Amino acid sequence: MNPLVDEFLGGKSGLLVAMGPTGSGKTHTVFGTARNPGLVPLTLQKIFTAADESEGGNQSPRLFYLSMFEILCEGKGERILDLLSDAAELVLQQSATIKGLKEVAISSAMDAESLVSRGMLKRSTAATDANSESSRSQCIITIRAVHKTVDQQSEHQISGSVLTIADLAGAERKKNTGNKGSRLLESNFINNTSMVFGLCLRALLDHQKNQKKTLEKHFKNSMLTRYLKDYLEGRKKMTLILNVKPGEDDYADTSYLLRQASPYMKIRYTSLDESSDLVSQKRTNVSLVCQENKKKRKVNKPEPEVVTAEEKELQRVSRSEQIMKNLFNALWTVSKQKISESEVAAKSMRELLKDKDIEILELKKELDDLKSRWSHVKQNDAASIAISSVSQTDLASDAALDNFHLSTELVQKISEECTYSDPEMSSAYCDMTEKSADCDTSVANLIDEQELSSRYLKKEACTPDVTEPKCDLKKENTEIMGQVGNKESDGSESSEQTSAPDGGVTHAPSHLDDPSELSYTELRIVPCNLSAQFTDIQVSDKAPMEQSKEELSSNTEVESIQHDVDIKEMKQHDYQSSSQQLNCDAGDVSSNQPFLELQGMGAAHQNPDEPVPEPEICEHTVKEAAAEHAHGRHLPDEGLPQTKASIAPTKDCQAEGTADDQKENICQEEANEDICASKPRENTKKTSSRRRLLPVASMMLKEFTGPAIDAADTKRAMDGGGAKTLSGEQVAAGRSDALIRLLKAKSPPMRHRRG
């Protein structure tokens, strides 16, 4: 305590705090007894002894004031109680001063000790299991020294140092104290105050170890620590006295206190002198010097504040300008980037449009080519396609199907590309795709029917043609080949009809040196023709009404072809039945010969002396074959050739004559006559192998307009006799005239015939 007293007398404030568990002798150490005075009496004695010595040495007189109060628990709060007065309430101010606290001037040690003794009588104590007179509050005694200066006019008191002595209530353990009720609340308050005091010291130590670490303001959590703020923040000197018990049972508390407080020895103090006067001014608030100083501070403060405000305003404005400038730069940068990106996008779009224009031009050019092809193909008669060489029908059908698919793909490609370039084409493309599927089905049906017909006609080509007329077909075929060659070279329409040597009209097949080439060429045109129509419909930019017309035309054409094929098949059956019936009724051996040969007995029945099969068998077989063919079934190889040998010419005739009923009837009539007159020949096999289909109209026109018609009529007249000859000439003449008129009329294309 002596160092604190010396510094106090030297004008420096100081604090002495007694710490330790309850019953450890803190109160006894601070206050003592009459026989064993404590720190407070000894300090008072020393102060006044020193004061007396200073006055004797002509030093300025000093006055000492003593105050004594306690901080105790009140419910869940705290309150300050003045121990030297009966003041009702004391208020701890922000400046660590206590408003209303009585300070008693002391002039001697004896007076001071009397005051302290009276104050101790008012202190709150209570008996606990640990201490019969346990302190229930924090007791604080302050001694303020005031230097007294005497000038000529007035006496000024100069505030001096303050010496503070605190007797803290010791931390309590419930099991040791046995406190209950209000005592227990006091224990909590005491322990909490002790804990906060320790935290403040710990925070000060940590702050002094690391200046960057913020000093925690734990002092706010307790009234005691708020009052001792300057000490707990290291601005004034503080001394700690640790009280411990010597008993073995107190070892834990003693050990804990020593370990807790030993680091506090490293705490250092700064700014001890500056705060002493300020504290004195706040406490006394009577010194004129201090008041003048405070006024000077208040007067001097506004000037820098005005300047600071202006500077702050200027800084704020300049900062706002800088922010706006940065914002403008950022917006400008972003805008430039967006503009550049837009320019690049526009450039790419222009290039894309240019490419699309080129593609559209190419597609238009391709479309024009297709149209030209279609117009060229359109000149050919669709009927010539249907009656072309059936021996190549399978190959041609495959090629036609391939070409049709190629054309369909091309149409789809063109349509898709047109769809990208023109949104209106998208919907048209969808419609045309469906129509293309319908046309695909129609063409497939047509090809199937062509395959069926070719299969029948192949039978005829591979088997001996016993239904060939007796005339020399080899010579006749040579003439026909020349005619067809002329027609092909002229590119005009031709018909597959020829006249029999006896003047009857026979549906003879065409005979070409390379018939497969013609057939293949003609049959290839079919899908291309149809595809060209589809292409024309799908890709054209015409009005919807025109497109619908073209679609109707294409559909009508396909339906016309199918209808023609159906009619041909129906005619085949009729002709087959009638011809077989005629052969059977006449009992002509030669009419039955083909049947016998096709039954595997052809070689045996070359001899006419051999027995002839029964007519019932022939009739039955022909009917059965006709019935199977009418149901669209594939006939057995053994039974079909005979039927097909007679069917083939009929198909050729009907292919050309479907539109013209009169012409058709003539063809059928002539075919029946031809079949009835047909007889076995030695060179039948050779001739049948060379049988080819020729355009009927061409052949008929040649036969009936050339010299061959006269020869045929003459031969017919020579073969017949009497009235029969006259009748034959008249019939031939009338028939020739009718056919000439019909053929010269140049029948329109197949699709337009029906209308």
Ligand SMILES: Nc1ncnc2c1ncn2[C@@H]1O[C@H](COP(=O)(O)OP(=O)(O)OP(=O)(O)O)[C@@H](O)[C@H]1O
């Ligand atoms: N050094 C000592 N010599 C003789 N008696 C002592 C000494 N220290 C303490 N005592 C006695 O011990 C008892 C408890 O002491 P004291 O009241 O001072 O403890 P305390 O630490 O203040 O307890 P609390 O914190 O409860 O107030 C007292 O009766 C006191 O007379």
